[in-house]
Amino acid sequence: MRVPVITGADAFSVRTAPSGSAAPATATTVAAVRTALPPHRYAQDDLTEPIGDLCLPPEADRAVLRRLHASAGVRTRHLALPIEQYAELGDFGQCNDAWMAAGLELAEEALTGALEEAGLEPADVDLLVCASITGIGAPSLDARLAGRVGLRPDIKRLPVFGLGCVAGAAGLSRVHDYLRGHPHDTAVLLTVELCSLTLQQGDDSPANLVAGALFGDGAAALVARGSGCGTGAANRPGRAGPSVVATCSRLYPDTEQLLGWDIGASGFRVVIDAGVPGIVRDHFGRHLRAFLAEHGLTVDDIETWMCHPGGPKVLSAVTDTLGLPDDALDSARRSLATVGNMSSVSVLHILQNTWQSLRPEPGAWGLLMAMGPGFCSELVLLRW
Template identity: 35%
Template sequence: MRSPRAQLLSLATAVPPHVLQQTDVATLAQDLFADRYSEFTRLSRVFNTTGIRKRHAVQPIEWYTQALGWPERTAAYLRGAEDLFVEATRQALQEAGLLASEIDTVVTVSSTGIATPSLEARVHARMGFRPNLMRVPVFGLGCAGGVSGLAIASRLAEARPGTNVLFVTVELCTLAFRLDKLTKASIVATALFGDGAAACVLRAGQEGKHDAIAEVEATGDHTWPDTLDIMGWDVEDAGLGVIFARAIPPFAEANVGPAVNGLLQQWGLAGEDVDRFICHPGGTKVITALERALTMDQGTLDHERAVLAEYGNMSAPTVLFVLDSLRRSGMPDRSVMTAMGPGFSASCASLRRAA
């Protein structure tokens, strides 16, 4: 007999308190870069074409105008990430009807800062986790981490039926803002990235004890060879430097469809079996490319565009913001989550609406 599948019992999101209006960020970037970077005027149109209205950040906008190094960025990361971890987790636990002491395993995904001990250890006493909590911190997944982390958590839940698995992803992308980095990739990142967190609880077995959001039906990944240069971080003296060495929208349009269809085939599914794709909204052009790649009508990914407009690209948590938005309007019978990230790879998960 097949072991019981993981059920998604709850889902919560959180953002930091500082709001960055896109118009204000564009004005600040103009003041900071225009006189020092000859390409800025040409590139500055990205502030109007990303589809972003506002974003949230762990620091006020004035903080980003200072000369910053690893100590300042790391201190801000630890404070902000811990607070967001706690806020999102407490909401997820409340929805699941659980205490922190009832969590058996925590999967923590974050790629925008370094924390050793890892975040779940740093908030252990504050949350009230048990001493024998199983901790699974994961680094380096980037934007794909929202789906990959959910997949890891679901597999751990299925490996130990009846246990409660908490998945938390926290990304503080704005902390990578660099005054000294006069490149196209850096300007695009300045126009694109925001901060946020998401948390959810999963359990396999003991159905009926709690109304679930969905069942994690299948998960999988696809990594394209010779694509390490598409997306990632450079670790430099002043902090992390964003890598966008190749245009992601045309790559996504040409390659995501075959990769996703290959995973569906492995799962015994076809495209017509999927009622809704839930995609990581990396940017307006990426959303459009995904609609074409997955043969959807333009405008289908409406929840993705709405999340992008309100929060920007928060890396890993963003696709879970989309899932949260979608479930509040009514989960489809079968949806497939997908997100692309460093590797270059795509992570996917098939969800069945809970009966």
């Protein structure tokens, strides 16, 4: 049962799962995670001037732009289109058409790859949650994808728009909620973010320039199975993924203006307020510690930290407010450096890399966390 808990005038949270040191019988198992990246890969230095051409007037001083690109913590990024084609996108309709075309290709690659990794077929999927904040469509992307990959006609679908960067963590939380009530089902969380297609041409605002320096494109699919699914290919020794033990959702009142979109004739104009790291420092650590304490844990008990890479300042704020070692969020910094901030895709990319590279020991605790428009945060307590 999900129980809303009011925890003070400054927050509203939703928590799931009972406390305790072991994963509950209703735990969700992550069977596979797969990221798909567009083929157009660029070094950060090779994007600075073309993005300046798109966003700045010819006579503008580009010193600020160059400093932003140099300090973003990004070395390489993947774009949905070759960089020279962005100038040909004349309006929101053309950008959105490009989002649907490229998004379907990446979604199919991520979904089929994750199912193969889990040892499952498309017909095994009972629920598909599809999140994106960089494009829209009706029929939605997941509906158009279903026939391409062979999903069942009776599959349950939930397209989600508006969660933004938090959707990778929040989507996993909602999949977990579903599987607790349907323990014999298999669910897929699919996130598709083509952030480059939202870049506003002719817009030299600080927020647009920051977005042009920070964001990359990609898709990710996570396969999750309920507790009644038994063992399978994904549960062979050395392949077992983490279990979701508990989740926590939190909205921070009076912060709606910090992050999101201003949506107009030209499409999605990014809103990124400089106050975000301050909110993290003021509130995030206290709330995270309270969540862990409800499950008999402290910050020191968490062995793998998987944090959405909102940018260098946000990662520093998380490190500071939690009192973490300097290297605790290195997985997020590596993801940011190699692919940029991919919005909701990023935290799943980090989960995949953690699983494949670090290979946490059985029983190790992990925490997956992200923040997004609202302003909000999502915590997912995992046990390997």
